[in-house]
Amino acid sequence: MSEEKYNENNEEIEIFTLTDEDGNEIDFEVIGECERDGERYFAMIPVNDPDAADDVCEYVILKLAMDGEEEVLVSVDDDDELDDVADYFDDLFSQEIDYDN
Secondary structure (H helix, E strand, O other), rough: OEEEEEEEOOEEEEEEEEEOOOOEEEEEEEEEEEEOOOOEEEEEEOOOOOOOOOOOOOOEEEEEEEEEOOEEEEEOOOHHHHHHHHHHHHHHHHHHHOOOO
Protein backbone atom coordinates (compact mmCIF):
# COMPACT_ATOMS: atom_id res chain seq x y z
CA MET A 1 0.00 0.00 0.00
CA SER A 2 2.86 2.40 0.75
CA GLU A 3 6.54 2.48 0.07
CA GLU A 4 9.50 3.97 1.87
CA LYS A 5 11.56 6.56 0.01
CA TYR A 6 14.15 9.13 0.99
CA ASN A 7 13.94 12.90 0.62
CA GLU A 8 16.75 15.28 -0.40
CA ASN A 9 18.06 15.24 3.21
CA ASN A 10 18.28 11.44 3.09
CA GLU A 11 15.43 11.17 5.61
CA GLU A 12 13.06 8.24 5.23
CA ILE A 13 9.53 9.24 4.17
CA GLU A 14 6.40 7.18 3.58
CA ILE A 15 4.80 7.55 0.13
CA PHE A 16 1.34 6.40 -0.93
CA THR A 17 0.39 6.27 -4.61
CA LEU A 18 -3.29 7.16 -4.85
CA THR A 19 -5.64 7.13 -7.83
CA ASP A 20 -8.00 10.06 -8.30
CA GLU A 21 -11.51 10.00 -9.81
CA ASP A 22 -10.06 10.39 -13.32
CA GLY A 23 -7.70 7.42 -12.94
CA ASN A 24 -4.57 9.56 -12.50
CA GLU A 25 -1.97 8.23 -10.07
CA ILE A 26 -0.54 10.79 -7.64
CA ASP A 27 2.19 10.22 -5.05
CA PHE A 28 1.50 11.60 -1.56
CA GLU A 29 3.93 11.93 1.34
CA VAL A 30 2.62 11.11 4.80
CA ILE A 31 3.35 14.08 7.06
CA GLY A 32 1.34 12.87 10.04
CA GLU A 33 -0.90 10.12 11.30
CA CYS A 34 -3.11 9.60 14.28
CA GLU A 35 -5.69 7.31 15.79
CA ARG A 36 -8.95 8.81 17.05
CA ASP A 37 -11.99 6.88 18.28
CA GLY A 38 -10.59 3.63 16.91
CA GLU A 39 -10.01 5.03 13.40
CA ARG A 40 -6.62 5.71 11.79
CA TYR A 41 -6.06 8.94 9.86
CA PHE A 42 -3.25 10.24 7.66
CA ALA A 43 -2.28 13.82 6.79
CA MET A 44 -0.68 13.85 3.35
CA ILE A 45 0.77 16.28 0.84
CA PRO A 46 1.29 15.66 -2.88
CA VAL A 47 4.88 14.92 -3.84
CA ASN A 48 6.31 17.28 -6.45
CA ASP A 49 3.22 19.49 -6.58
CA PRO A 50 4.09 22.28 -9.04
CA ASP A 51 1.29 24.48 -7.64
CA ALA A 52 2.56 24.34 -4.03
CA ALA A 53 4.55 27.28 -2.75
CA ASP A 54 7.67 26.49 -0.73
CA ASP A 55 6.39 28.12 2.43
CA VAL A 56 2.71 27.12 2.21
CA CYS A 57 1.57 23.56 2.62
CA GLU A 58 -2.01 22.39 2.31
CA TYR A 59 -2.59 18.81 3.29
CA VAL A 60 -5.35 16.28 2.79
CA ILE A 61 -6.74 13.99 5.46
CA LEU A 62 -7.63 10.43 4.59
CA LYS A 63 -8.99 7.63 6.76
CA LEU A 64 -7.95 3.98 6.68
CA ALA A 65 -10.93 1.75 5.89
CA MET A 66 -11.54 -1.84 4.87
CA ASP A 67 -12.90 -2.77 1.44
CA GLY A 68 -13.56 -6.46 1.91
CA GLU A 69 -10.21 -7.74 3.13
CA GLU A 70 -8.21 -4.90 1.58
CA GLU A 71 -7.12 -1.72 3.39
CA VAL A 72 -7.95 1.45 1.47
CA LEU A 73 -7.67 5.17 2.14
CA VAL A 74 -10.92 7.12 1.87
CA SER A 75 -11.94 10.74 2.29
CA VAL A 76 -13.64 11.77 5.52
CA ASP A 77 -17.24 12.65 4.63
CA ASP A 78 -18.53 13.58 8.09
CA ASP A 79 -17.84 17.29 8.71
CA ASP A 80 -17.62 16.93 12.51
CA GLU A 81 -15.20 14.01 12.22
CA LEU A 82 -13.07 15.90 9.69
CA ASP A 83 -13.02 19.04 11.84
CA ASP A 84 -11.94 17.02 14.88
CA VAL A 85 -9.07 15.32 13.03
CA ALA A 86 -8.04 18.55 11.26
CA ASP A 87 -7.87 20.33 14.64
CA TYR A 88 -5.62 17.54 15.93
CA PHE A 89 -3.25 17.81 12.94
CA ASP A 90 -3.26 21.62 13.03
CA ASP A 91 -2.24 21.51 16.70
CA LEU A 92 0.41 18.88 15.96
CA PHE A 93 1.92 20.80 13.06
CA SER A 94 1.91 24.13 14.91
CA GLN A 95 3.96 22.51 17.72
CA GLU A 96 6.54 21.25 15.22
CA ILE A 97 7.36 24.71 13.84
CA ASP A 98 10.65 26.10 15.13
CA TYR A 99 10.42 29.86 14.78
CA ASP A 100 13.98 30.40 16.04
CA ASN A 101 15.52 29.15 12.77
